[in-house]
Amino acid sequence: MNLHVAPQSSTPFESGPAVVVSNLVRSYGSRVVIEKLNLRIGRGEFVALLGESGCGKTTLLRALAGLDPIQGGRIVAPRRPAVVFQEHRLLPWDSLWRNVSLGLQAPAARERAAEALTEVGLGDRLDDWPRNLSGGQAQRVALARALVQQPELLLLDEPFAALDALTRIRMHELVRELVANHQPGVLLVTHDVDEAIALADRILVMRHGAIAYEHRALRDGSTPISRAELLGELGVISRSPN
Amino acid sequence: MVRTAFKLAAGGSLLNDLGVSLLRAAAGFAIGAAVGATLGVLVGFSRVAEAAIDRSVQMIRAIPFLAALPLVIVWLGVGEAEKIFLVALGVTFPIYINTVLGIRQVDPKLLELGRVQGLSSLQLIRRIILPGAMPSILTGVRYALATAWLALVVAETIGAQSGIGFLAMDAREFLRTDVIVLTIVIYALIGVAADAIARFLERRLLAWHPNYGAPR
């Protein structure tokens, strides 16, 4: 049973959410990983999803991407969300611009790819091979490949986890810029509390197959979140003394 | 020996025989490669085809293909068809096996990425599966070139009326050691040329690959 539903094409751009998940159930055989999960991400909204390793973050993201079947509930998502994985997944046999334009239906694919690569600071490497890139550069190309499709929903599964701390901070700035320019709804899966605080409009913590905690409005600093509180929610430090 | 070569070349018979041999090799190679690649693609993609084809192919493969020569002669007689068939037989298996292997080895994560990017099945094959399988397929081509050559030598040694092998056998009758050595040298040169072709293909088609391509 595949409950992936395409959005109404008549939906105006500003209004309407980028994705709505209701009572989602996802199991591997008899092992239920996601149970009655509800989630709604607006257009242009940046949501970070935290949760301890193995709690089902990737499973949720794959379901949203339409990569796996679901066993219950409903997902209303754009026909083709863009995904950036932890590994860059560049095709080693294609030049950078061919990688970025993979699956792009539009004419002038090379020009569109060139623009996207320029946006991530690699506009002078169109014809280079992926093997000549550093980890951070490769991940930037993966971001360009995702954004060139003009997605309404951008799914990021720990895309910076393998990068060194300095590169990661640069990537944060880049992502913030790109999202501001393109305004997709974003779900960023991460295990990095500081990354979530730095980037998200809203932070979710996943536990026992559902959203267990939510914190809203951060980027303007209006409702600062306590790092300790988040770490408590993640079960890293004890929530209250005694 | 060089003088022998010139004399034979001047008479036109050397070039003629060389042409005949090359033509046989090319025809056999083309047929064998087409059959091997087709079967390989079928089995690589479809479990049904694998169940139907793979076991029988693996069984036939266990026979050294030269052992089939007497049978081939009974079926096709001693002529062009028999020689081309033997070459094709030797070429089919390395191409088949390496095509299947190459398709199986394509990174499933890249296939998944193709789906995420919205590629059709045909685009998936053209953009991801074929290039991913290409290193293995070219390894098959390299092996196939070697077996094609071996098959041709054997086939031409048995009852040929033309070709390099015939030249050698003919020379044996008249104890012309120089001509025999010449034919061996020619076989060697063509082997080297075949290897150069394989290398060229690898450099062109695997330019992206750190182990094959020229750096750029």
Ligand SMILES: Nc1ncnc2c1ncn2[C@@H]1O[C@H](COP(=O)(O)OP(=O)(O)O)[C@@H](O)[C@H]1O
């Ligand atoms: N293909 C699979 N088959 C069976 N179990 C799986 C599969 N993928 C993930 N799981 C299980 O589902 C749970 C959630 O995994 P995952 O979503 O990858 O966690 P996270 O991304 O939060 O670290 C884990 O316990 C994992 O063992």
Ligand SMILES: [Mg+2]
């Ligand atoms: Mg994960």
